[in-house]
Amino acid sequence: MPEIRIDPVTGRAIIIAAERAKRPRHDGTNEESPCPFCAGNEQMTPPEVFAYRDPQSSPDAPGWTVRVVPNKYPALDNEGGGASSRRGVYESTAGLGVHEVIIESPEHVVNVGELSEEQLATVLRVYRERMLALSKDERWRSILVYKNQGAPAGATLEHVHSQLIALPEAPEQLRAEIGGARRYYEANGRCLFCEIARQDAEGGARLVAEHERWVTLCPYAARFPFEIWILPKRHAPYFERSSDQNLAELAHCLRDALARLNRVLDHPPFNYLIHSYPLDGAETRHYHWHIEILPKLVQVAGFEWGSGMFINPVAPEDAVRLLRQVTL
Ligand SMILES: [Zn+2]
Ligand SMILES: [Zn+2]
Numbered sequence: 001m002p003e004i005r006i007d008p009v010t011g012r013a014i015i016i017a018a019e020r021a022k023r024p025r026h027d028g029t030n031e032e033s034p035c036p037f038c039a040g041n042e043q044m045t046p047p048e049v050f051a052y053r054d055p056q057s058s059p060d061a062p063g064w065t066v067r068v069v070p071n072k073y074p075a076l077d078n079e080g081g082g083a084s085s086r087r088g089v090y091e092s093t094a095g096l097g098v099h100e101v102i103i104e105s106p107e108h109v110v111n112v113g114e115l116s117e118e119q120l121a122t123v124l125r126v127y128r129e130r131m132l133a134l135s136k137d138e139r140w141r142s143i144l145v146y147k148n149q150g151a152p153a154g155a156t157l158e159h160v161h162s163q164l165i166a167l168p169e170a171p172e173q174l175r176a177e178i179g180g181a182r183r184y185y186e187a188n189g190r191c192l193f194c195e196i197a198r199q200d201a202e203g204g205a206r207l208v209a210e211h212e213r214w215v216t217l218c219p220y221a222a223r224f225p226f227e228i229w230i231l232p233k234r235h236a237p238y239f240e241r242s243s244d245q246n247l248a249e250l251a252h253c254l255r256d257a258l259a260r261l262n263r264v265l266d267h268p269p270f271n272y273l274i275h276s277y278p279l280d281g282a283e284t285r286h287y288h289w290h291i292e293i294l295p296k297l298v299q300v301a302g303f304e305w306g307s308g309m310f311i312n313p314v315a316p317e318d319a320v321r322l323l324r325q326v327t328l
């Protein structure tokens with residue numbers, strides 16, 4: 001059972017998950033072992049918890065377009081009480097959570113940028129359906145959807161997939177964003193993310209693309225070269241409340257951003273993640289969900305670890321110039 005330990009100095013939560021060390025690799029270097037995510041190999045994964053599939057087909061058999069399974073080597077576990085223990089200065093809780101894998105294609109596609117717009121829209125709808133389903137369980141307060149594309153970005157299997165983790169508390173990064181956005185709202189009476197979307201769409205220097213309902217931009221204080229954010233133009237705290245129509249347009253927009261990135265940087269490894277407000281259902285005016293795309297082009301090294309400050313060798317304005325030049 002994984003365990004969450006609290007660093008007594010910083011208060012940071014760390015997941016100790018020794019099971020994760022047993023994960024197999026399928027990164028194309030071992031031709032012998034079959035891919036557990038390809039259609040026909042459903043028996044190699046834990047039983048599915050959700051799938052969009054042909055109504056004639058049966059669970060854990062071919063006939064699906066997107067399939068969701070529990071992570072075989074979860075970072076957190078859905079069983080157990082989550083009781084906390086304290087010993088002297090040390091505090092820990094059972095690592096309670098849900099860790100699922102979203103298999104994004106029945107075919108052995110290795111780059112999400114190669115999925116059709118329709119398929120990517122289906123993937124986004126699956127994110128939403130899983131978030132809505134898990135939000136009914138009162139133990140979960142926050143759900144993080146993320147993708148690791150390419151081995152340097154943390155993918156141990158190359159077949160296109162993303163992951164989702166439901167947590168009993170909002171994680172540190174999200175809490176920091178919510179805190180900053182709340183302070184801005186209290187001082188100015190406006191949503192900071194709405195302001196960012198508007199200012200960058202008007203100014204243009206950090207605008208990658210503007211769509212009817214979305215803006216794609218390189219953030220002002222980008223941590224990484226070619227870091228990209230996608231934000232809805234209209235204020236919206238919750239990703240999971242997006243309509244089918246919105247997600248179809250988001251698929252277009254996300255695919256456009258990934259195609260630009262793939263063209264300029266020749267298919268770089270990257271992570272993307274969705275930051276959405278915790279599951280308390282409040283109609284919050286200060287937080288605004290968004291996607292962050294974080295290309296893995298530089299190593300996070302000693303200075304960053306020691307200082308918490310990132311050194312970004314590419315100004316976001318320069319990244320934007322290159323990303324905009326791409327003709328798709
Ligand atoms: Zn495969
Ligand atoms: Zn907003």
Ligand SMILES: [Zn+2]
Nearest residue numbers: 177275290292
């Ligand atoms: Zn964020």
